Structure formats: structure tokens, C-alpha cells
Amino acid sequence: MNSLKFLHFSDIHLDAPFGSLGSELLAAEKRRQDLLEVFDRIIDIAKMEAVDIILVSGDLYEHEHVRKSTIHYINKKFGEIPAIKVFIVPGNHDPYISNSFYRNFEWSENVHILSADRPKVFLKEHNACVYGAGFSNFHQEKSLIEGMEPADPKHINILLIHGTVDLNFKKNRYNPMTSSELSLLGMDYIALGHFHNTLWGIGKDGKIYNPGSPEPLGFDEEGEHGIFIGRIDFVSEREKKLYVKFEKTCKRQYKSLEIKSDFFESDDQIIDMILREAVKNENRDDLVHITLRGYTAPGYRINAANIANAIKDSFFYAVVSDETVNQYNYEELVNEPGIKGLFVRKMFSLINKAESAREKHLLMKSMQYGIEALEQGKVEVL
Structure with missing residues (x-):
């Protein structure tokens, strides 16, 4: 029986400006350091849980504010876990644009940036396919899953995607989708990002999960924040068992x-x-x-x-x-x-x-x- 264990996080927004703290520049810098410490904790959890892959569903960093030293630090930490493959899908705050670090930086061999140029990766050792649909600009008015073919049930299938789900906005510029549309893709786990609150097993088959921000970023994000640890067991083409647990990571509330x-x-x-x-x-x-x-x-x-x-x-x-x-x-x-x-x-x-x-x-x-x-x-x- 094939099995795949994963860690899923999203929306950490490394190097966020924390403009809501106003003139408190030292507090804002400390909050940026908090984010790095939470990122370190996520890597430590991945090691402790012995996961096979890490799923990052967008907004890993702030494109407009990120320092190159932070990108080096992120890559160094990923490089310290060479046996764990890292899959990243760009979000609206870190889109896959011409001057993106996703395009113009030499990432560690275990890091895979999923984009229109490389929308999926097959993991033979796990009989698993990881798909990605990410932002190629700061706004995405058209759904990124439009025209996507359903997954092959002979594999364990995971989709990383960043965007809004089941929101009745007349003009949504952040990859608007419905949970029904996502469920039709036949994925065994959909790793959603963009919402900063936690969503557990939504959609017809209960396969859509959003961990929220691992460290809260504003007063509209009260409560505990964290990540998901999960495992998918391949029993047969018609039966794949999903287990998911929440792990608290936030340093402050x-x-x-x-x-x-x-x-x-x-x-x-x-x-x-x-x-x-x-x-x-x-x-x-x-x-x-x-x-x-x-x-x-x-x-x-x-x-x-x-x-x-x-x-x-x-x-x-x-x-x-x-x-x-x-x-x-x-x-x-x-x-x-x-x-x-x-x-x-x-x-x-x-x-x-x-x-x-x-x-x-x-x-x-x-x-x-x-x-x-x-x-x-x-x-x-x-």
C-alpha cells in the first residue's frame, strides 16, 4: 500500500511590513522576526513528523518587501531537509512574475515551484502526483482551475492552489472558485491558501483544507494559528484514506x-x-x-x-x-x-x-x- 505523509502551510508572508503597527518600527521588525521563528518551527515539525513532502500554498513571502537575505534564509532551511520535497505554488503576494525570486533564484534541489511552466510533478516512489495552480500576477480574475482535467485515480493526487473559494463577490480578483468545481477534479487532498483562517475538509468530498496563516498578521485573525499534518493511504483506485491533524505554530495572538x-x-x-x-x-x-x-x-x-x-x-x-x-x-x-x-x-x-x-x-x-x-x-x- 502506497502512503504519502505531508505538512501543509500557507500565507506566512515573510518580511510583511506590518503597517498596522503604525510608527512602532521596533515592534514591526520584531514581528518580522517572529515570522522567521515560526518558519523555523515549521521546518522542525516537518523533521519531527518525518513527512515526505511539504506543501506551501502561496504567499510564502511579500514580493514588494522581501529582502534577498530572507530568500537565502528560506532556501537554506529547505536545503537542510534534502529528503523532504518542498512544493510551492505562488500566491497573490508572491506571484510568478518576471522579477520573481521563484524565477530568478537558484533553489535547493528538493524545492519545486509549481506554475504554468511546470504545473505538476510525479513522485514515482509514492505513486503520487502533485499539481499546482498559482498566480502569475498580483490579481487573478479568471479561475485557475478552468479547463483542468480530472486527476488519474491510479495515483495519489494533491492540488496546491491559492485563491478564494465559495465567496459571492461580483468582482473577485483572487482566483475565484467554488468548492463544487474543486471537488470535480478528483483530488485526494486540495491544499488551499489565501484565507488566513482555518478551513477543515470543505467541499462535497471533504478534501479541501486551508490551514490559515501559521502566525496571525492582524486583529481580524484572532485565535490560535498553525499548520496541517496529513497522510494519504492508497488502498485502491476507489479508496484512499485521508488523515489530517492541526498543529499550533503561532508565537503570539x-x-x-x-x-x-x-x-x-x-x-x-x-x-x-x-x-x-x-x-x-x-x-x-x-x-x-x-x-x-x-x-x-x-x-x-x-x-x-x-x-x-x-x-x-x-x-x-x-x-x-x-x-x-x-x-x-x-x-x-x-x-x-x-x-x-x-x-x-x-x-x-x-x-x-x-x-x-x-x-x-x-x-x-x-x-x-x-x-x-x-x-x-x-x-x-x-
Whole structure:
């Protein structure tokens, strides 16, 4: 019985700029180092698990930002595992274009770049065929699997592909496909990339897997991140057994913390509340987005930048969003006969029609500033 063991990862985005960290240049450089350390861990896992092949489903690096020294480092690490074949399909961040390192760099002998020039590799020792459909530009409006012939069931068949699956976008520029179309190809495992969240066994036959980014890259990627380890056993042309497990690799996590109070009265009070929450949740190595919700004392203005600066040593990185509302007695104001009462009634009519919590919050803030302007003749916004 033929068997093939693999490690599948994608979207590590080596040398990513981490522009979301703003002016925190040291933090951005440390995050780039984090990515290299996670890449090292992936290579170590491949050795420990004694896999036959590594599947990289695109966005291995950032074409616009990658340093040549990083490419040398990647290749060195792949070269340290000569018995493990590495298959890479280019993504939208590392496309197979004229000045791509995939075209113009001498990769280790065990590294195979799958592209239109070389769309598949047959592994005789495993009776397996590895197919690849990757980006030849930063955008791919037409599906890369259009016209692809179904795989030969006499082999173990794997497809590496980067793109969007089952998304109902009118104009998708990132290789739009459906899980039904992919299932028709008769693959025994489809190694998908592009989504940064994990997808387990989707499609009609449950053969489509996306590990997500092995290290999260932004606040929209909360939770644990990692890679897939799998094995395909060839029992017969009609029966191939697939086993897949998830392995955590992330060094840090992005987390959202919510701090609530009916009466915020000082920045120091808020700082103490955040630090107590940080100790309780052990967030020191994480990147946190702290949202303040509730009511502030009349006249008190939260200084989010001051708070973020005061707590910065308790987290790897922290950003503070103020979604509080100044504590006015709106129930009394709504019954006033003058312009303030009229204004508050008009605002409440809009607030009651708000379609989201965010819209409601912005309208409440607008009402607060409007009352201040009417009472004080000016508005101070921090």
C-alpha cells in the first residue's frame, strides 16, 4: 500500500511590513522576526513528523518587501531537509512574475515551484502526483482551475492552489472558485491558501483544507494559528484514506479586550482596570485591541493615547479605542421644551433606527458633542 505523509502551510508572508503597527518600527521588525521563528518551527515539525513532502500554498513571502537575505534564509532551511520535497505554488503576494525570486533564484534541489511552466510533478516512489495552480500576477480574475482535467485515480493526487473559494463577490480578483468545481477534479487532498483562517475538509468530498496563516498578521485573525499534518493511504483506485491533524505554530495572538464601566472618571482608573484584566488573561506576549465601553463622568475626556502609552509594557502591542459616551441625563433632556430637548429627541429618532452597534455608538457620541456645544459653546474632542 502506497502512503504519502505531508505538512501543509500557507500565507506566512515573510518580511510583511506590518503597517498596522503604525510608527512602532521596533515592534514591526520584531514581528518580522517572529515570522522567521515560526518558519523555523515549521521546518522542525516537518523533521519531527518525518513527512515526505511539504506543501506551501502561496504567499510564502511579500514580493514588494522581501529582502534577498530572507530568500537565502528560506532556501537554506529547505536545503537542510534534502529528503523532504518542498512544493510551492505562488500566491497573490508572491506571484510568478518576471522579477520573481521563484524565477530568478537558484533553489535547493528538493524545492519545486509549481506554475504554468511546470504545473505538476510525479513522485514515482509514492505513486503520487502533485499539481499546482498559482498566480502569475498580483490579481487573478479568471479561475485557475478552468479547463483542468480530472486527476488519474491510479495515483495519489494533491492540488496546491491559492485563491478564494465559495465567496459571492461580483468582482473577485483572487482566483475565484467554488468548492463544487474543486471537488470535480478528483483530488485526494486540495491544499488551499489565501484565507488566513482555518478551513477543515470543505467541499462535497471533504478534501479541501486551508490551514490559515501559521502566525496571525492582524486583529481580524484572532485565535490560535498553525499548520496541517496529513497522510494519504492508497488502498485502491476507489479508496484512499485521508488523515489530517492541526498543529499550533503561532508565537503570539491578536486579542480583543473590552473594558466596561457605568462611570469612567479618570485615565488612571481605566489604566488600573486594563492592567488587572491583563494579569488575569496573561496577555503579555499578545497584541491587544482594547475597547472602552460605557459612560464617562460629565466633562471627563478619555485620553486614549495616554492610556495606551501607560500600558505598553504590559503587552507586546496595545491600541485603545474609546467608544464611551459622556454621562448626561438624556431622559431629562428629552423632555426639555427648548432647543436641547428638540435636538435630543431628533437624535434619539436616528439612534432608534440605527442598523448596527457601531452606528448607534457614533450617533450617541454625536448627541453628546451636540449637547456640549449647546451648553458650552464649544466641543473638545481628544
